[in-house]
Amino acid sequence: MVNYFSSDFKLAILGGGQLGKMMLYETRKYDIHTLVLDPSEEAPCKISCNYFEQGDLMDYDTVLNFGRKADVVTFEIEGVNIAALKQLESEGIKTFPSAETLEKIQNKAVQKEFYKTNNIPTADFEVFQSLDDLKNSVANGKTKIPFVWKSATGGYDGMGVSVIKNTEDLNDLSAGECIAENLVPFKNELAVIVARNPSGEMKTYPVVEMEFHPTANQVEYVICPARIDDKVAEKARKLAKNVSEAFNHVGLLAVEMFQTKDDEILVNEVAPRPHNSGHYSIEGSYTNQFEQQIRAILDLPLGNTDSKVGGIMVNLVGAEGHEGEVVYENIEEIMKLDGVTPHIYGKKLTRPFRKMGHVTIVDKDLTKARKVAEKVKNSIKVISKNK
Amino acid sequence: MVNYFSSDFKLAILGGGQLGKMMLYETRKYDIHTLVLDPSEEAPCKISCNYFEQGDLMDYDTVLNFGRKADVVTFEIEGVNIAALKQLESEGIKTFPSAETLEKIQNKAVQKEFYKTNNIPTADFEVFQSLDDLKNSVANGKTKIPFVWKSATGGYDGMGVSVIKNTEDLNDLSAGECIAENLVPFKNELAVIVARNPSGEMKTYPVVEMEFHPTANQVEYVICPARIDDKVAEKARKLAKNVSEAFNHVGLLAVEMFQTKDDEILVNEVAPRPHNSGHYSIEGSYTNQFEQQIRAILDLPLGNTDSKVGGIMVNLVGAEGHEGEVVYENIEEIMKLDGVTPHIYGKKLTRPFRKMGHVTIVDKDLTKARKVAEKVKNSIKVISKNK
Structure with missing residues (x-):
């Protein structure tokens, strides 16, 4: 040892x-x-x-x-x-994760083909070597609008993903390799983090749920545990395990999934590392995702993935119209609320939508935590000193 | 702000x-x-x-x-x-804490006099300017053996404290200012951490209990919450608040106390900072003591001091007979146990009784945590590479 x-x-x-x-x-x-x-x-x-x-x-x-x-x-x-x-x-x-595993994940077209080969349920898709190829396919009626466009490489934090609703939307996209994916009508967007060490020990965290803003198409809250049926949760955790094993993955693998209207679970994409959807674990879990990552890659015993309390995470992103030296407005207000922990990443400059930090809200009663999360969301603002 | x-x-x-x-x-x-x-x-x-x-x-x-x-x-x-x-x-x-507050605490004779002046219950004591003065007082029968000797300055981690059972014991003591304190027959040794900010907002953590080894006179486990009557706990937290206010203390104040056979609470001593007895809070509490210290000294709102789960802390001290480059024997074994988190302080060299780290054990069921804590205590060893 x-x-x-x-x-x-x-x-x-x-x-x-x-x-x-x-x-x-x-x-x-x-x-x-x-x-x-x-x-x-x-x-x-x-x-x-x-x-x-x-x-x-x-x-x-x-x-x-x-x-x-x-x-x-x-x-x-x-x-x-x-x-x-x-x-x-x-x-x-x-x-860890290995180069071979990362290679299968880094390019989203390769990643999607991998799911197909390994019988991992995922939304139907086509791969195009360039945007022009995609445009041709749309023009000749082979690819039907609407669909989800995803850049094969370089996507991050919602960049490189776009819902194409009409042919004009095709003009704003980057030129390279891409996927056109069927739009899945889903009930819930879920995620499961799997930890796996080189000895093959494997544990999954509880399923988390992304709660979207009722009108804007934007995740507002990551909620653990997801407010879904136990059977669906079990299915999602089992599928996440299968994905981790298929990749022969070592470390943390965050598996993002859709729960369809028929309670089918489809894999959307994976991240081979600690993930935004696991930030709640710092305050919520017996073993937080970062400690688990260290345990996994060093082949130490994996820790308990259960939650001590219910957890909700709110991202702190730069407000629109603000660029420059950051100020966290009303941070003292949210610190007055029980179970609220701000995490400030330490970026000196803010700009619109830049991920500057996150806030975790924990409570034994998840419904109560959800109410506090809304207060947090409505009060803290990431602005600049001199607007 | x-x-x-x-x-x-x-x-x-x-x-x-x-x-x-x-x-x-x-x-x-x-x-x-x-x-x-x-x-x-x-x-x-x-x-x-x-x-x-x-x-x-x-x-x-x-x-x-x-x-x-x-x-x-x-x-x-x-x-x-x-x-x-x-x-x-x-x-x-x-x-923060202020120089004036620290001055009242730094010297244990001054600290004890402060309790007397402020009607804070504490064991009876006498102050001596030197060891010779104490020896004379013992010799002429004014100070009765047994008693607890405490050096007025420089004590740390049990250093500078000694139970004097016979006149020979007086020969091993340091020469300077000291106290002779009545031996209190106590049921429990307790501690309460008080947080207070410059605005005067004040919160106490739950009472913790030091569990001693059945034969060796050594704390084995710090247990939160203490397994004591609710009324006694309330009394202890109230007294701790009084102490913090009397000192006009800002930041964390750890108040160590004795619970006497008659359920009286006596203040033993205080530490004006985060404290060993609060380490469990990193995993156990909604707001851990270190975050609370930062909140308090920066006049931010204080966080919730309640526990998410029961917590037990075991100190990792250097094993006897080992001096040199440190090895944490069986650390992988204890990491297999649910709810166990080792903290390694990062000292490269071990020596007998040196504080090298601590382990926290948390569980919703404190009795279960206590059993796991015993396993931890019995398996991990802080030894040296080349004995």
Whole structure:
């Protein structure tokens, strides 16, 4: 057994954003030595890792040379150089999730084909090598509007996804490889986080539910546990396990799913890392997702994924019309409410829709937490000092 | 209202040990800029603060010049230069707890006199300017053996406290100012943490209980909530509040108490900072003690002090006969148990009885947690690589 605690063992993390930052709370708790690579000198991870390096995550040499300094390599963002990960693996440096797994996930067209090959239920789709190919297919009536367009690469936080309702909508899209996916009429958007370690031990977190704004098509609350039938929840957790096993995934895998009108569960997409839908776990769960990620990739025993209390998460995104030095308006107001914890990621500058933090609301009574969450949502504002 | 979050506001922390380290999880969560001063270049706080300085906490100029870099100054250890704090306050830099409050606590003789003056129930005691004075008082029959000897200054983690059962015991003591305190026959040793902010808002945490080893006179478990009568608990929390108000204390005050055979509550001593008896709160409480400390000293609203689940804390101290590079034997074994979280402080070298970390055990059922705690206690060992 490797000695990870207060030892010479070194863990490298590719990416130094908020997910890495929250992962570092856990490496600090275990006193695990960490190295972080990020393109920004102002990355939220810069302090509280043992070694920080500024560099391009997509550059082969940068990732290779950085990874060589460590015993195990992981990432908090999918956009990393896979060839470098493969080279590191061939040199005996463990990378979790593996390069092979990441390769199947990084490109959404490949990811969707993988579901098809592995009999994992997912919405029907077609792959196009370019936007022009898609436009032709629409023009000749083969691809029917409406559909969901997804860029094969580079999507993040809702970027690279668009619902196409008419041919004009096709003009705003990026030119590269893409998917056209059937619009699924769904009751609920759900997510399950699966943890799996190299020994094959596997645990799922409870199903969470994304609650959308009644008119704007935007997730307002992530709610754990999802307010769904127990049988549907069980089905979703089972499916998430199957997905993790199919990928031979090590670490955390966040599986986003649709619950259709007929209570079918379809996999939408996955993220091979801690995920926004698991942030509630810091305050809500016996083992939060970041600690679980560390346990999983280091082949330590997985922790209890049950919740201590009901949890709801609200994202803090930059308000429209505000750009510049950030101010969290009314943060003192929300801190007066029981069970409310703001997380501030540490980005100095806000801009519209930038993810600046999140707020968790916990309570033994989920209905009560939901009411408090609404108060939080309606009072805190992420604005700029000088509008 | 001051803007603390991702702003230019600076918080200075005197002391960079494990308490500071756990406080930094919270300043990171809120993205509050921190400066830490500690005599050791290997202080657990060294990474994850924004600025670290090596220096003597008892040196006037060092503390003064360090404090001048910040807007608010706090400490995680009582042994800091009070004159420097006073000078900082006169220059308009806030220090919480205040220099005046710390002065009443730092010296145990002064602290005990303070209780007497303020009608706070405490064990009877006498103050002696030196060990020789005490010896004379014993010799002429004025001070009766047995009693508890406490050094007025410099005590920490059970150091500087000794039960005197015969005149020979007097020979092992340090020479300076001390107290002789009546031995209180107590049922339970309890503690209550009080949080108080500059606006006077005040909250108490539930009463915790120290469970002793049945034969060795050593605390084995800190248990929250204490397994005592509700009325006694209420009395203890009320007394703790009175103590905090009497000191005009700002921040966290840990009040250690005895529950006598007649259910009287006597104050033993206080610590004006986060405390070992509150470590369970990281996993157990809605607001952990370190977040509460930050809220209190920055005059933010205090968080809910209730527990989500029952919590038990076990200290990880260096095993006897082991000195050198630390290894946490069987840590993987305890991580298999539900609700178990090890905290490793990050000290590279172990020595007998050195505080190296702690383990929290939480469960909705406290009796179950207590059983798991015993398993933890009996399996993990803090040893050295090369014995």
